[in-house]
Structure formats: structure tokens, C-alpha cells
Amino acid sequence: MKLDVIKMDGSAAGSVELNDDLFGLEPRRDILFRVVRWQRNKAQAGTHKxxxxxxxxxxxxxxxxxxxxxxxxxxxxxxxxxxxxxxxxxPTPRSHAHELTKKVRRLGLMHALSSKAQAGKLVVLEDLNVEAGKTSALAKQVANLGWKRALIIDGASINEDFAQAARNLETVDVLPSMGANVYDILKRDTLVLTKAGVEALEARLK
Structure with a gap:
């Protein structure tokens, strides 16, 4: 699967070839449901008493x-x-977490990526270079790109200036590639991957 690459100002920056094994699957709702349920149950405090x-x-x-x-x-x-x-x-305090095999968790992430690609809500950025941590400048760029609720996934680490600029933007979430998860991907309308993020996800899920 080939997808166009853009810069933060919206200009073209070539294209990238995406692995069909990760981005070209037919999304299965049952797998996505199982992984999201596992994530939410694991996060539940269980402090009712x-x-x-x-x-x-x-x-x-x-x-x-x-x-x-x-x-x-x-x-x-x-x-x-x-x-x-x-x-x-x-009710007494207890953990709501339950087991889910690594195979299903990995498959769930692949199906989440594929669902965004199939819906046309996957964007690939060249990088996350922004003007020295300026939230106002980033907010204008996000508005011009038409991202209402976006999750941005970078490579192994996040650009510090971009992270600082995005900190106060309610409509933008930023994660490193190791933090990519099914719930956050499905929760946001647009999934934005940097080229480094694409490479890191492909290396993680192969």
C-alpha cells in the first residue's frame, strides 16, 4: 500500500510504501473488542468498597x-x-484485569492500524518539526490540516519541541511508537504516523 507523505505545513514530501500485513488487513471487530476490553479492564481502579x-x-x-x-x-x-x-x-477492592495472549494483542494493534487506513483516516508525516515549542503555531497548522481529534505516533522518542507545543492542545495526543495501543488509536478520528513511527511499528509488529 502506497501513501502520500506530507509536512506539517501541508506540502507534499513524497510517498511511503506501507506493509500490507500491518495496514492492509480486513478489520475484525471481535478482535478489536477483545483488546479494548482487556485494556479498559486493566486500567480500572477496582477501589469500590x-x-x-x-x-x-x-x-x-x-x-x-x-x-x-x-x-x-x-x-x-x-x-x-x-x-x-x-x-x-x-463490592470489595479487587483487580478487574484478565489475561490476553500476546498474539491477540499484537493482532489487535494490526487491525486497528488497518481500520484507520481502510477508512482513509491515516496520515503519514515526514517529521514533527515545529517552531520552538509554540502551541499557537501548532494549533494553526493542525486546524489547516483539518485534524479535529488526532493521535500522533512518532518513532522511539518524541520531538521535545513538538511535545511541548502539543501539551496544551486538547485535540492532539502524542505517543512514541512503543506506546501505540488499540484503544487510543480507535478513540481518535485521525491517526498520524511519522516516517520514523511507521518504521518503528513495522519493526515492532513483524
Whole structure:
């Protein structure tokens, strides 16, 4: 697959040949779903917690005498049936993460890249050279290119001036090639890869 390469000012900078094994697959929703679910579950804090009858604050005095009241026999106000009592079998802190094989995770990233290429929302940049970390200048360039919500993936490391300029832009996310993941790729409308990013991803996924 051949794709045109552009510069940040929108001018042409040649073309690049993309590996069809990474960018030319027919996207499978089931694989993308499995990988996104694995990512989101792994990121979930799992800190939800309720108090049991041993943790609520209440008097331990017996409510009524054991017999003769005409009502049921109760030993504690902390029981779940009472207002402000403890919760029975409520949620406790736990990890929501589950296992997913490397083969499926790798396949998911390949299908995510292919989905953007198939939708025509994949852009290849020559590099990330910008005017000395100026957010205003980068914002104008992004607006001129028509990127509303873009994820930009660079090579092994990100250009420091570009990272500084993009820091306060809500519509732009920047990641190194090792940080590329299915959820972030699918979340953004446009996927932007630098030539160094393309080479790094091909080396990572081969």
C-alpha cells in the first residue's frame, strides 16, 4: 500500500510504501473488542468498597430483650436488614484485569492500524518539526490540516519541541511508537504516523 507523505505545513514530501500485513488487513471487530476490553479492564481502579456489619459504626447494645417483646429476636443493629446496617456481600477492592495472549494483542494493534487506513483516516508525516515549542503555531497548522481529534505516533522518542507545543492542545495526543495501543488509536478520528513511527511499528509488529 502506497501513501502520500506530507509536512506539517501541508506540502507534499513524497510517498511511503506501507506493509500490507500491518495496514492492509480486513478489520475484525471481535478482535478489536477483545483488546479494548482487556485494556479498559486493566486500567480500572477496582477501589469500590462498602462497609460490612463488622465495619459500620453503631452501638453493640442488644436492641430488645430476647423474649416477650412480641417481635423477632435481634442481636445487633449492624445487621443488613436494618437502616445504616452493614451491606451483605457488597463490592470489595479487587483487580478487574484478565489475561490476553500476546498474539491477540499484537493482532489487535494490526487491525486497528488497518481500520484507520481502510477508512482513509491515516496520515503519514515526514517529521514533527515545529517552531520552538509554540502551541499557537501548532494549533494553526493542525486546524489547516483539518485534524479535529488526532493521535500522533512518532518513532522511539518524541520531538521535545513538538511535545511541548502539543501539551496544551486538547485535540492532539502524542505517543512514541512503543506506546501505540488499540484503544487510543480507535478513540481518535485521525491517526498520524511519522516516517520514523511507521518504521518503528513495522519493526515492532513483524
Amino acid at each position: 462498602v462497609k460490612t456489619r463488622s465495619e459500620v459504626s453503631y452501638s453493640t447494645k442488644k436492641i430488645v430483650r430476647q423474649k416477650g417483646s412480641g417481635g423477632a429476636r435481634h442481636g445487633s443493629r449492624k445487621a443488613p436488614i436494618f437502616r445504616k446496617g452493614g451491606v451483605y456481600k457488597g
